[in-house]
Amino acid sequence: xxxxxxxxxxxxxxxxxxxxxxxxxxxxxxxxxxxxxxxxxxxxxxxxxxxxxxxxxxxxxxxxxxxxxxxxxxxxxxxxxxxxxxxxxxxxxxxxxxxxxxxxxxxxxxxxxxxxxxxxxxxxxxxxxxxxxxxxxxxxxxxxxxxxxxxxxxxxxxxxxxxxxxxxxxxxxxxxxxxxxxxxxxxxxxxxxxxxxxxxxxxxxxxxxxxxxxxxxxxxxxxxxxxxxxxxxxxxxxxxxxxxxxxxxxxxxxxxxxxxxxxxxxxxxxxxxxxxxxxxxxxxxxxxxxxxxxxxxxxxxxxxxxxxxxxxxxxxxxxxxxxxxxxxxxxxxxxxxxxxxxxxxxxxxxxxxxxxxxxxxxxxxx
Amino acid sequence: xxxxxxxxxxxxxxxxxxxxxxxxxxxxxxxxxxxxxxxxxxxxxxxxxxxxxxxxxxxxxxxxxxxxxxxxxxxxxxxxxxxxxxxxxxxxxxxxxxxxxxxxxxxxxxxxxxxxxxxxxxxxxxxxxxxxxxxxxxxxxxxxxxxxxxxxxxxxxxxxxxxxxxxxxxxxxxxxxxxxxxxxxxxxxxxxxxxxxxxxxxxxxxxxxxxxxxxxxxxxxxxxxxxxxxxxxxxxxxxxxxxxxxxxxxxxxxxxxxxxxxxxxxxxxxxxxxxxxxxxxxxxxxxxxxxxxxxxxxxxxxxxxxxxxxxxxxxxxxxxxxxxxxxxxxxxxxxxxxxxxxxxxxxxxxxxxxxxxxxxxxxxxx
Numbered sequence: 001x002x003x004x005x006x007x008x009x010x011x012x013x014x015x016x017x018x019x020x021x022x023x024x025x026x027x028x029x030x031x032x033x034x035x036x037x038x039x040x041x042x043x044x045x046x047x048x049x050x051x052x053x054x055x056x057x058x059x060x061x062x063x064x065x066x067x068x069x070x071x072x073x074x075x076x077x078x079x080x081x082x083x084x085x086x087x088x089x090x091x092x093x094x095x096x097x098x099x100x101x102x103x104x105x106x107x108x109x110x111x112x113x114x115x116x117x118x119x120x121x122x123x124x125x126x127x128x129x130x131x132x133x134x135x136x137x138x139x140x141x142x143x144x145x146x147x148x149x150x151x152x153x154x155x156x157x158x159x160x161x162x163x164x165x166x167x168x169x170x171x172x173x174x175x176x177x178x179x180x181x182x183x184x185x186x187x188x189x190x191x192x193x194x195x196x197x198x199x200x201x202x203x204x205x206x207x208x209x210x211x212x213x214x215x216x217x218x219x220x221x222x223x224x225x226x227x228x229x230x231x232x233x234x235x236x237x238x239x240x241x242x243x244x245x246x247x248x249x250x251x252x253x254x255x256x257x258x259x260x261x262x263x264x265x266x267x268x269x270x271x272x273x274x275x276x277x278x279x280x281x282x283x284x285x286x287x288x289x290x291x292x293x294x295x296x297x298x299x300x301x302x303x304x305x306x307x308x309x310x311x312x313x314x315x316x317x318x319x320x321x322x323x324x325x326x327x328x329x330x331x332x333x334x335x336x337x338x339x340x341x342x343x344x345x346x347x348x349x350x351x352x353x354x355x356x357x358x359x360x361x362x363x364x365x366x
Numbered sequence: 367x368x369x370x371x372x373x374x375x376x377x378x379x380x381x382x383x384x385x386x387x388x389x390x391x392x393x394x395x396x397x398x399x400x401x402x403x404x405x406x407x408x409x410x411x412x413x414x415x416x417x418x419x420x421x422x423x424x425x426x427x428x429x430x431x432x433x434x435x436x437x438x439x440x441x442x443x444x445x446x447x448x449x450x451x452x453x454x455x456x457x458x459x460x461x462x463x464x465x466x467x468x469x470x471x472x473x474x475x476x477x478x479x480x481x482x483x484x485x486x487x488x489x490x491x492x493x494x495x496x497x498x499x500x501x502x503x504x505x506x507x508x509x510x511x512x513x514x515x516x517x518x519x520x521x522x523x524x525x526x527x528x529x530x531x532x533x534x535x536x537x538x539x540x541x542x543x544x545x546x547x548x549x550x551x552x553x554x555x556x557x558x559x560x561x562x563x564x565x566x567x568x569x570x571x572x573x574x575x576x577x578x579x580x581x582x583x584x585x586x587x588x589x590x591x592x593x594x595x596x597x598x599x600x601x602x603x604x605x606x607x608x609x610x611x612x613x614x615x616x617x618x619x620x621x622x623x624x625x626x627x628x629x630x631x632x633x634x635x636x637x638x639x640x641x642x643x644x645x646x647x648x649x650x651x652x653x654x655x656x657x658x659x660x661x662x663x664x665x666x667x668x669x670x671x672x673x674x675x676x677x678x679x680x681x682x683x684x685x686x687x688x689x690x691x692x693x694x695x696x697x698x699x700x701x702x703x704x705x706x707x708x709x710x711x712x713x714x715x716x717x718x719x720x721x722x723x724x725x726x727x728x729x730x731x732x
Contacts, residue, residue, distance in 0.1 A: 081656040085451035086481025088656035115452025116649075118482040120656060143623070156686045159676035171615045181618065183611040189604055208574075208604045215679030232608050233598050236683075238555055238574045242598050245549040245689040246612075248673075249537045252547065256665045257509070259657055263669050283482075283649070290447040290454035290486060291625055299622045303629050307614075310525035313581030317602075320522045323611040 003050035003326045004197070011346045012338035013363045019044045021353070021361060022056055028356040029066045031073040035098045042097040042128040047339040050330030053193040054129045057345045060352055061270040062126075068272035071095070071125050077102050085114040088258060089121045093275045096127035100146075100280050104133040107284035108140055115289035121280040122258035126150075126270075131184030131324070134172035137284045138180040141297070145283040146170040149255040149262055151269040151276075154188045155228035156248070157241040160215030162228035163264040166191055167250035172324070176301030182324025187247035188229040195224045208234025254279035338363065369416035369692045370563070377712045378704035379729045385410045387719070387727060388422055394722040395432045397439040401464045408463040408494040413705040416696030419559040420495045423711045426718055427636040428492075434638035437461070437491050443468050451480040454624060455487045459641045462493035466512075466646050470499040473650035474506055481655035487646040488624035492516075492636075497550030497690070500538035503650045504546040507663070511649040512536040515621040515628055517635040517642075520554045521594035522614070523607040526581030528594035529630040532557055533616035538690070542667030548690025553613035554595040561590045574600025620645035704729065 019040050026036035039062075046055035065071035075094025082088055087106060091099035103119035110117035127133070130146045137144025150165030166186035175181045189209050198205060199221035207217045210224035217235070218224035232243030248263075255262030260279035267274055287296035310320045334340075341349075346360070353360035385406050392402035405428075412421035431437035441460025448454055453472060457465035469485035476483035493499070496512045503510025516531030532552035541547045555575050564571060565587035573583045576590035583601070584590035598609030614629075621628030626645035633640055653662035676686045700706075707715075712726070719726035 083477075083479065083481030083652075083655045085483065086477075086651060086655045111449075111452075113449065114480060115449030116482070116484040117451065118651060143619070155679070156673055156676060158678055158682040158684065158686045159673075160679045161677055163673060163676055169612075171611075171618075173618055181614075183615055185605075185608045185611060189599065206603055208600070211679060215677075215682075232605060233555065234574070234600070234604055237572055238600055238604075239551075239598060241687070241689075242551045245537075245551060246535075248547075248689065249549055251669070252537075252539055252666060253509070253651075256669060257651070257653055257656075257662060259661065259665070262665070264672055285452060285484060285619075285623070286449075287623055289449045289452045290623075295625065296623060299625070299628070300618060303617070303622060306630055307522055307525075307529060310522060310529055311527055311581075312524055313521070313526045313577060316524040316581075318524065320524045321607070323607075323614065 003330050004052050006340035007342035010340035010342050011363065012340050014338045015044060015048060015335055017361055017363060018047065018056060018339055024358050025059065025353065025356060028358055029063055029073055035095055038098040038101045039095050042132045045132050046129045048331045048334040049327040051129055052345065056349060060348050063352060064272055065270065070272055070275050085110065085116060086118045089119060091121050091124035093123055096125035096278060096280065099124050100127040100133055104136055104282040107282050108137055108142060111142060111284050111286040116285045119282045120258040122260035124260065124278045124280055125276050126278065127280055129184060130168035130170035131172060131182050133282055134170040135180055135182055138172035138174050138182065141174050143173045143285040143287065147250045147254050148280045149251045149266060149278055151266050152264050153192055153229050154231050154247055155211055157231065157236050157244045164247045164251060165266060166229065167247045169250060173300060174297045175304055176297045178301055178304045178322050179328055180324055181300060181322060182327065187232050187243050187250060189232050189234055192229060195221050199225065208238060254281045257281065369696050370418050372706040373708035376706035376708050377729065378706050380704045381410060381414060381701055383727055383729060384413065384422060384705055390724050391425065391719065391722060394724055395429055395439055401461055404464040404467045405461050408498050411498050412495045414697045414700040415693040417495055418711065422715060426714050429718060430638055431636065436638055436641050451476065451482060452484045455485060457487050457490035459489055462491035462644060462646065465490050466493040466499055470502055470648040473648050474503055474508060477508060477650050477652040482651045485648045486624040488626035490626065490644045490646055491642050492644065493646055495550060496534035496536035497538060497548050499648055500536040501546055501548055504538035504540050504548065507540050509539045509651040509653065513616045513620050514646045515617045515632060515644055517632050518630050519558055519595050520597050520613055521577055523597065523602050523610045530613045530617060531632060532595065533613045535616060539666060540663045541670055542663045544667055544670045544688050545694055546690055547666060547688060548693065553598050553609050553616060555598050555600055558595060561587050565591065574604060620647045623647065
């Protein structure tokens with residue numbers, strides 16, 4: 001996920017304040033406290049990690065889903081089938097964050113017996129950053145994989161129109177002194193939010209990010225926003241079909257496997273026309289099932305040591321990065337100095353708080 | 367995997383003839399018949415599917431490993447740890463194809479009880495095309511995932527030197543009238559073999575395929591062969607760090623998890639200096655554990671129907687493809703008309719057959 005630079009004129013909000021207010025706000029629209037805590041944890045984690053596009057800035061959209069009656073804020077997931085190492089949960093059209101937290105926790109508990117476990121969620125909603133669920137496993141010494149399908153924004157290789165989501169893949173594992181290895185990536189070259197940032201900045205786009213409404217390379221953000229994203233790899237000549245295949249595989253392992261919506265049948269992002277019926281899948285693996293405790297982490301730590309010490313290409317903007325390291329650095333900054341939110345983000349939260357009777361606190365006086 | 371066009375002046379070898387001779391040849395260097403049958407199946411499957419780079423053309427390299435004493439042709443894998451849904455196999459430095467077939471078959475059997483199962487192989491050797499093992503699951507109505515680490519050929523984003531393998535990801539599933547969905551991809555933009563083809567053809571390279579020995583974009587095949595491959599996505603600006611992260615994740619789920627070699631510590635492709643100690647991982651998921659029989663296939667079939675009917679971008683060389691469809695078409699041609707091998711490939715097999723006392727049969731008189 002792209003880590004955006006903190007806005008220079010932003011408002012620094014202490015993490016506990018943001019989390020408590022977010023959970024409270026979700027309560028005002030009928031979310032039970034334990035479910036609201038899960039949703040707030042995931043959204044604030046996104047803000048803390050510098051992924052402003054997926055955090056509390058989306059609260060107005062989420063609340064709109066509840067108020068339109070297309071997301072049930074009080075629904076609790078139920079297990080509806082499976083065997084000892086593969087189960088399905090019906091999210092019953094509740095909060096995706098909560099159903100997914102329940103599902104990954106099931107897998108985290110199950111691996112003690114079975115070694116590796118997979119939980120599939122259907123009838124779900126957006127679950128925030130994919131990485132949160134993978135890292136939840138990594139924090140317990142396990143390997144976590146988190147997948148979700150999403151609204152169609154990506155054109156398959158050769159196609160002119162968007163038919164597949166940006167379907168993220170997140171993989172995390174404990175990595176000793178490197179903290180976690182935490183890959184969290186959309187299977188498009190860039191997320192749609194990155195195009196919107198380019199539009200605000202008046203940037204031209206490189207070939208490989210997107211196509212226009214006619215299916216030709218989009219060289220301006222405006223053309224791209226009227227068209228579709230390229231899968232990872234870009235055009236066919238630079239292996240965009242691999243990103244297309246990966247995005248399709250994620251859909252197959254989530255929506256198709258779980259019996260949720262998939263591909264072009266998923267409704268638009270935060271559309272209030274109907275429930276989303278998204279699918280999410282979590283795979284958790286316990287390295288200790290096949291090796292001595294600590295052995296896996298030690299090997300991964302040593303590998304990452306080798307990578308960050310690699311000789312650099314000319315013009316490299318910095319050392320080789322461990323996946324997730326920029327996000328971890330942002331998280332540390334946020335926990336020390338607060339989450340820095342921009343003026344539009346702050347205004348959105350204030351407006352929401354006023355309307356729902358839970359004013360957004362002024363961090364300078366809190 | 368790139369499907370190469372059949373050579374126009376090639377030799378058509380009937381599939382049963384090629385398989386029988388290959389298995390026999392492996393027997394001459396001490397491979398028990400059942401193990402030789404597995405290796406021959408996988409190598410000939412690659413040839414049948416048009417992936418000439420990974421099939422019987424590599425027999426001279428494989429035999430050299432046996433003759434150098436760095437691959438034990440008679441070794442049988444042993445299970446050395448695990449729980450009901452995650453086990454590890456020690457390939458004991460035998461044929462990677464056989465150990466991997468045993469491992470994926472364990473997972474295929476295990477899912478009847480547990481729903482999803484993972485097998486990790488260490489102390490292994492090259493296993494041919496990753497897709498073979500995933501398709502073995504798909505042929506039984508299951509979802510199969512096959513991963514392997516390989517010799518370092520890919521430079522991490524920002525690095526000047528190769529430190530990670532082209533570490534393939536293969537995912538297959540049954541897809542009704544579409545046969546199988548079968549994604550089988552290196553996590554580099556292109557495999558090294560594609561650069562070698564460009565060298566033979568005198569082609570220039572696009573930015574995003576490779577870097578030269580100094581870490582700059584390689585614009586000729588010669589520069590690329592002296593340098594390193596780019597991960598999928600190419601340069602940092604087109605999200606090459608995602609391909610880097612995926613390649614690293616594959617290594618983490620195979621070599622690092624299994625306790626095999628990983629990253630820059632893996633020896634060169636077909637080096638006879640020491641055993642390879644590669645790692646492979648197989649994840650098998652039974653959709654019937656969470657849904658009615660046939661329901662998953664029917665959904666996937668419908669999804670693929672939608673994709674192949676998508677409106678096309680200008681200049682598209684053909685319809686949107688289902689991953690694995692070009693390979694399946696090549697397989698059908700091979701089964702009807704024989705595997706067409708080029709003159710260098712044929713000469714290599716003839717020379718090997720003569721030396722080992724099992725002459726390569728003349729298909730025109732066989």
